[in-house]
Amino acid sequence: MRLNYPANIKIIRVPCTGKVDVMHLLRAIQKGADGVYVVGCIEGTCHYNEGNLRAKERVNYVRMRLEEIGIEGDRVRMYNLSSGEGPTFAAYAKEMTENIRNLGPNPLKKARKAEQDRSD
Amino acid sequence: MIVAKRKPIEEIKKMLKGYKKVLNVGCGTCVAVCLAGGEKEVEVLNAQLDMARRLEEDPIEMGAFTCERQCDREYLGTLDEKVKQYEAILSMACGAGVQFIAERYPDKPVFPAVDTTFIGVNQGVGWYEERCRSCSSCVLGLTGGICPVTMCAKGLFNGPCGGTNKGMCEVSKDQPCAWHMIYERLKQQGRLDCIKELQPMTEWQNQVPRTVIQPGYRKPEKETEQQKA
Incomplete structure (x- = not known):
């Protein structure tokens, strides 16, 4: 298909989205990622029955924990598609990139820069 | 099992205001099972506090340690060396654990990170109901x-x-x-x-801290007295 999707996305492969832990998502933001999204199978088609449903709950939990400390929860999202839907994958990648562009860089980066400027 | 709820982040932040190096101590028993204060919850809270304080340009260094049971001296002892390196302690255990830590390290401020709620049963993942007072x-x-x-x-x-x-x-x-x-x-x-x-009516014994010594056991101080004699 030779589809294009934004090059700023780094893919981390997991055997099932049920493997994705709350800390994996939280650490990504903590270490400065502007956003992180989980792409799982369509709901109801999980090979392990509820891996993607667990991932959805964890994503919502992380969004809530980020909102609590003043970081936009929308930097973390969950998308669902089947493995045959290449064009949808590219479309979601573009949509997420757009979403993050609108939100701007991770606010922690600005805080880190201010800290560095002070120590210089 | 003792069930607890994590305190709102704002309340925890307020307690830790002014401290730069804090040890967050989880408990691996009841509060770990009810998903309020085990190893995972310590990690999540530390990540949140780290990010929140960086955003306020007042960074904090959070240490993490989860002991098997904060209500048992044997397990608390594993903390002794670590505690020395920190200004204050945040405990994610039930009220009993928090008090036992405060008693062991009287020179360190100790703060609770959870609200101990009740003794209850597990009705489903993350769903608990009170059963005993x-x-x-x-x-x-x-x-x-x-x-x-x-x-x-x-x-x-x-x-x-x-x-x-x-x-x-x-x-x-x-x-x-x-x-x-x-x-x-x-x-x-x-x-x-x-x-x-x-x-008959319950006795007012409920109003003072109760002590239970099982048959065949005695208070530690009595034991030492006996050894001295």
């Missing part, structure tokens, strides 16, 4: 295994009040009447005569 006078043998102290809004020991309404409690239509449930359970078992056995 630890009143020290268990009557479950006479009440068909339903606790009137916990399940009745008034904690009545001897039969329902006038507020029982077709099986529900007057405080809420979603709250079943404990004494109605007790009656139904005893009827089902053919033990309705149990309901007639009157219970």
Whole structure:
């Protein structure tokens, strides 16, 4: 298909989205990622029955924990598609990139820069 | 199991204001099972505090340690060396654990990160319900295994009040009447005569911290006295 999707996305492969832990998502933001999204199978088609449903709950939990400390929860999202839907994958990648562009860089980066400027 | 809820982040942040190096101590028993203060929750809270304080340009260094049980001296001892490196301690254990840490390290400020809520059962993943008030006078043998102290809004020991309404409690239509449930359970078992056995009032012993020493054991200080003699 030779589809294009934004090059700023780094893919981390997991055997099932049920493997994705709350800390994996939280650490990504903590270490400065502007956003992180989980792409799982369509709901109801999980090979392990509820891996993607667990991932959805964890994503919502992380969004809530980020909102609590003043970081936009929308930097973390969950998308669902089947493995045959290449064009949808590219479309979601573009949509997420757009979403993050609108939100701007991770606010922690600005805080880190201010800290560095002070120590210089 | 003891069930707890994590405190709101704002409350935790307020307690830690001014401290730069804090050790967050989780507990691997009850609060770990009820997903409030185990190893995972320590990690999540530390990540949140780290990010929140960086955003406020007032960074904090959070240490993490989860001991098996904060209410047991043997396990708390594993903290001794680590505690020295920190200004303050945040404990994710139940109120008993927090107090035991505060007692062991009297020179360090200790803060609770959870609100200890009740003794309860696990109804589903992340879903807990209260079942026991630890009143020290268990009557479950006479009440068909339903606790009137916990399940009745008034904690009545001897039969329902006038507020029982077709099986529900007057405080809420979603709250079943404990004494109605007790009656139904005893009827089902053919033990309705149990309901007639009157219970004396609970003693005021509930109002002071209680101590239990199981038969065959004694207080540690008595043991040392005996060794000296």
